[in-house]
Amino acid sequence: MTVLEKIAALYDSASDMQIISNYSHNGWGIFLFAVACLMLLAGFGYKKKILSHAVPIILLFMEGIFLIYFFFNRGIEKSLLVGQLIFTFPEIYVHIAMATFTILGNTIELLYVAGKIKNPLAAFAFPSWFIGVGYLNILHPHAGLHDPANMFFHSVLGSLFILTGIMILIYRLIKNPACELAAIITASATLMALSAMLVQYKEPILAYQVYFPIRESGIPALDMKDKGAIYISKDGMIPQNIKIKAGGQVAFIQIDSSWHDISSGLHPIHTEYPPLNIGFLKEGETHLVVFPTSGIFGFHDHINETDTRFQGNIEVYD
Structure with missing residues (x-):
């Protein structure tokens, strides 16, 4: 089957593909906002140990939900066809890299805060996840037809991810209470800003309209x-x-x-x-x-x- 044949077998219109993209972005926004709030509370010392465990667990849970939705949004019986279609889009390999960053970074973070990993370098896994995902957001290509505004959106989003990662890195490197508090407040505020962008995100319908050419009407003139x-x-x-x-x-x-x-x-x-x-x-x-x-x-x-x-x-x- 060609790409257009696979798309026609799975989706009725460009809006179907648009909705999947919207939900994927919006869902991440909701979970990242929750993470930002927990980070801020932990930064002020409120149940720091519990919240330090909760943050990577939430992000790993969200990644699992995202992958399930991504591959099974058209039903279990069509999941194989969805997988075949997804791998024809240029951005899939960047999203695989993002998923890998998310799983590795947050798994290492969870093991580190639980005391299972003693190596001090493990403390850099969590901020590195933000920086890596941000960099990939800026660089990744898009299938279909995306306007400059959409590309700019992802560049800003990526920049905010990177800034969040840098602030968390500073928080873990500088052993000064005032600087630590300033860094975690900045990181949380930046994460809240990018989560707000994701929650209100709406994929341009033109992004996928190229896969649904307008059909000519057969009604006589x-x-x-x-x-x-x-x-x-x-x-x-x-x-x-x-x-x-x-x-x-x-x-x-x-x-x-x-x-x-x-x-x-x-x-x-x-x-x-x-x-x-x-x-x-x-x-x-x-x-x-x-x-x-x-x-x-x-x-x-x-x-x-x-x-x-x-x-x-x-x-x-x-």
């Missing part, structure tokens, strides 16, 4: 001569395909209270006929688009980009 009208309804575009003479105009009329983002083809770049990038209309609002030259111009609802009912073509003839 209705000839409307000089003036055409297309109604934007809850059930789709009415009519979907029309013909008009060159120099004619088409009125897009919103008759639905829901949101619809009318865009030009070709998805996802929307550059086929820019005047069709109408955007959002209010219920009862009309937008006129003039077509001075002949051609076939596609349009679709960007919010329902894979639903053929919300797609159409305007054929302009001389």
Whole structure:
């Protein structure tokens, strides 16, 4: 099976893949916020021994949940196909490295605070995990189509991970109560900031839309001569395909209270006929688009980009 065939067998739309990415980021954000709070409490001396054990346990638990969700989000019967698909994406190897850092770093940390490992170098495993994961966040590639804002987000996220790791490293190296407290407060605050970024993270749907090409509608075009009208309804575009003479105009009329983002083809770049990038209309609002030259111009609802009912073509003839 090709990559597109595997994706089609597992997911109905780009939003399905978007949701998985969102949950993965959001889940990590929640657990990291809890870790930041526990680190802060331990830094102030509150149940320090118990919390020192709890932090690596929580992170190992979260990594286990993440891996289970990652491979079994489409059900046990499709887990093998999910695994085959995941390994076709360029970022998977970086995520494997992140998972390895997480498991090794926090396992060593747990054994160190439990007194099972006596080597003082083991104290560097936990801060090294933050630094390593941060560096990989900055460097890792992305499959699909990610905009610069998304790449910038991960660069900032990675930088905050690195800063957290450095502060924890300072906390463990400097034996001065005031400096230790300042370092752990900074580390906790930085970790809270990056966890807040992860909790509110929403993957751009365009990131995966490249794997779900817009399908052309097979509905015949209705000839409307000089003036055409297309109604934007809850059930789709009415009519979907029309013909008009060159120099004619088409009125897009919103008759639905829901949101619809009318865009030009070709998805996802929307550059086929820019005047069709109408955007959002209010219920009862009309937008006129003039077509001075002949051609076939596609349009679709960007919010329902894979639903053929919300797609159409305007054929302009001389």
